[in-house]
Amino acid sequence: MFRHSGKTRTLNHNKKIASLLSFVAGVVNVAGFISVQRLTTNVTGHFAFFVDEVFKLQWSRSLVYFLYILFFFLGSFISSLLVEMIMRKNERFVYIIPGLFESLILLSVAMAGPYLVSGYADLIACSLLFAMGLQNSLVTRISGAMVRTTHLTGLFTDLGIEISQLFFYKRKEQKNKLLATIRLRLRIIAFFFLGGIAGGVLYTYFGFYALGVPAALLIGGLYYDGLKLQLIKLKRRHELRQEKYS
DSSP states (O other), rough: OOOGGGGGHHHHHHHHHHHHHHHHHHHHHHHHHHHHHHSSSSSHHHHHHHHHHHHHHHHHHHHHHHHHHHHHHHHHHHHHHHHHHTTTTGGGGGGHHHHHHHHHHHHHHHHHHHHTTTTTHHHHHHHHHHHHHHHHHHHHHHHHHHOOOOOOOOHHHHHHHHHHTTTTTSSSHHHHHHHHHHHHHHHHHHHHHHHHHHHHHHHHHHHGGGHHHHHHHHHHHHHHHHHHHHHHHHHHHHHHHHHHHH
């Protein structure tokens, strides 16, 4: 689900990565908000607060909101930069490194959060926004902009457009393709919602350590992807040997 891109990528690959990463984003969204009372998966609200503080001439507070926006942007920038750099050296690790980087940030916040929250809540928020910027850029690159998982505004816009098109698309092929896309959008919404519930429950019992769960899920997804690739290679080798000796 991480390794395939372009023409080799299928709807099934997008379904898998959408389920995993939207659940991760849902957990971070709720656990992050409960822990530091800041939005930690998107910047739309932060931009409104930023402008509001500028008009109030509250420069120090407006700077904080600007940093929230900047760190989400930097996460997206660094993710794409890493993909481009690694692609030119070893395509095998092109999506693994950004995924591991995101996991490391989430694990770091999970471990250090309880000690930093009283005096460095803004640092925690910036770290989580950076991680979500990484994820949003990564999944956008992998899926060819078909999947976005860290916020739902654009998703509901796309869903509204696509449902309206059902009234006008009469050809079976067009309608089936549109229905498949709608189901993908609904899957992302559902897993984001489930992740949010899980984030709330986990934070209630484990506090910041709840963020270790999405980090572990990311690592597990990367490991599953690598293991599946190795199994496919072994199967191909076995088939080639059979053809050779048959």
